[in-house]
Amino acid sequence: MYVNVDLKYVVDVLSSYMNLKDEDFIAYYLCRRGYNPFEVLVAIVLSQNTRDELAMKAFNNLRSVLGVLNPQVILSQSPEVIEDAVRVAGMYRRRTLVIKELARVLINLDSLDKLLTMSVEEVRDLLLSVDGIGYKTVDVFLLMCRGEPVFPVDTHIRRVLKRLGIIEEGDDYLEIQGKVHKLLPPNYYLKAHLILIAHGRTYCKAKKPLCNECPINDLCPKNI
Ligand code: SF4
Structure with missing residues (x-):
């Protein structure tokens, strides 16, 4: 199911909750x-x-x-x-x-x-x-x-985007990247890459995602 989630807003909300360490x-x-x-x-x-x-x-x-x-x-x-x-x-x-x-x-x-x-x-x-x-x-x-304007897609990002309804199960690397490039301004790529990985590690885990504690629970269609 494709859902019209505002990815930029999602990244902003997650950023306000998570402290990233280099x-x-x-x-x-x-x-x-x-x-x-x-x-x-x-x-x-x-x-x-x-x-x-x-x-x-x-x-x-x-x-x-x-x-x-x-x-x-x-x-x-x-x-x-x-x-x-x-x-x-x-x-x-x-x-x-x-x-x-x-x-x-x-x-x-x-x-x-x-x-x-x-x-x-x-x-x-x-x-x-x-x-x-x-x-x-x-x-x-x-x-x-x-600092090139490219958005790298890793396994956490793929999982989070799929659960958010932004990508489909069978989308390949370039299709996922293309969708993100359309949804985010280039100056968000680095921040979004890091924050979505951190989110996948912390809340949106592969097994047993912590939806009840998730900062974007109310924005997420939970395509699990
Ligand atoms: S609500 Fe659940 S499925 Fe959606 S992003 Fe949060 S942890 Fe992931």
Whole structure:
């Protein structure tokens, strides 16, 4: 069922109830603290399908073993060294393969800062050529590190938007993103991305959503 919910108003209401902490969002945290673009991408890979808290532990382990991360450092290490460091995030062999492949693709850049200055299309093409990197990873990078007007869709956001009646069950990534782009002004994308994830973690949980305590209970058709 499609419902005409005012998403901007929903985001405003949720913002007034929730206190976001930088460290709950690994890419946001690292971008704001000046980590290099490659490190942010590694962190986003570490956060795929796991909690940001565990991704942060894995990232810190990797940083303490290897120092500042760049493609040269990653490619000079055996897979086992990286696997051991990122084990805490789960799927450590797969993550190591993706991080190695990312390093192989990016090692030919003159400078990692190119990732901040090349066109959005070039960044997309480059990163999407890495096996294991998809739209969401690229969009998180573009939004967090470059402030580009793109809305990344994660599993919490998909669930919340579906329950709010804004998207349909079978909508794919680009369809969901397109709907959000129509409903929110670009200067809301970052705030909405963070607040909807926080809402999905806190109230609108996958199992047993806390509808009775939910700040937007009266706005929500509860398409559960
Ligand atoms: S009322 Fe329930 S289903 Fe709707 S957003 Fe809140 S927790 Fe989610």
